Amino acid sequence: MLRISIVYHSETGNTEKMAELIKEGALQVAGVEVSLMTVDRLDRKALDESQVILFGTPTYYGTVSWQMKxxxxxxxxxxxxxxxxxxxxxxxxxGGGYELAEMALIQGMLIRGMMVYSGGVVVGRPPTHFGAVSHKAPAGFDADRCRKLGENLALKGKELFGQP
Ligand SMILES: Cc1cc2nc3c(=O)[nH]c(=O)nc-3n(C[C@H](O)[C@H](O)[C@H](O)COP(=O)(O)O)c2cc1C
Incomplete structure (x- = not known):
């Protein structure tokens, strides 16, 4: 079973909805288990056991929220x-800075020795670029992008880690 954890901060539900859509996309791939958790209720066991971890944040003043930091x-x-x-x-x-928020998350992952996934603009449609971004609550294209990121991560995770 490939284990994926999705860690997010959300005050008004938009980032949370993204997390749920990413989970939905990942579960389209067989042999995958997904744990959703908020920044203030981390599931340490699930994190430990996960081969794949996503981090999601609202954009606060052009970067990650302080809660996610x-x-x-x-x-x-x-x-x-x-x-x-x-x-x-x-x-x-x-212009609101969600890609900068993503870059701050990527910095946080790299400095802790994680590998960072990118499907960029070359792995399926819609393209996920640096990760998934959404204008407020994800709908339409933004929702599809969340699902696609989840699916891509599950497929890449299985390719890299097999099914431990
Ligand atoms: C303190 C604060 C700062 C914010 N700064 C930005 C910003 O710089 N750019 C932007 O586009 N939206 C900004 N927003 C809006 C949120 O990023 C946006 O509403 C987001 O979807 C909220 O996510 P949530 O529903 O998961 O809490 C800010 C909101 C708050 C509360």
Whole structure:
């Protein structure tokens, strides 16, 4: 079974909805188990056992929320060698900074020795670019992108880690 954890912060539900769609996409792949958890209720056992971990945040002043930053700075498990990917929501696409928030998540993953997944613009449709992004609550294209990121991560996770 490939284990995936999705860690997110969400105050008004938009990033949470993204997390649920990513889970839905990942579960389209057989042999995958997904744990959803918020930054203030981390499931340490699931994190430990996961080969793949995604981090999701609302965009706050052009970067990650402080709640997500705190979570990444104090993560209670070792994550080196695991595969990761970011997702972020924002109120203002095209300048609001969700890609910068994703880059901050990517920095956090790299500095802890994680591998960062990218399907870029070359692995299926819709393209996931740096990760999944959404304008407020994900709908239409934004929702499809979340599902696609989940599916891509599950497939890449199985390719890299097999089915331990
Ligand atoms: C303190 C604060 C700062 C924010 N800063 C930005 C910002 O810089 N750019 C942006 O597009 N949206 C910004 N927003 C809007 C949120 O990123 C957006 O509403 C997001 O979808 C909320 O996610 P959530 O529903 O998961 O909490 C900000 C919201 C708050 C509360």
């Amino acid at each position: 705190k979570c990444m700075d104090t993560l209670p498990v070792r994550v080196e060698g695991k595969l990761g990917a970011p997702f972020a929501s924002a109120a203002w696409p095209g």
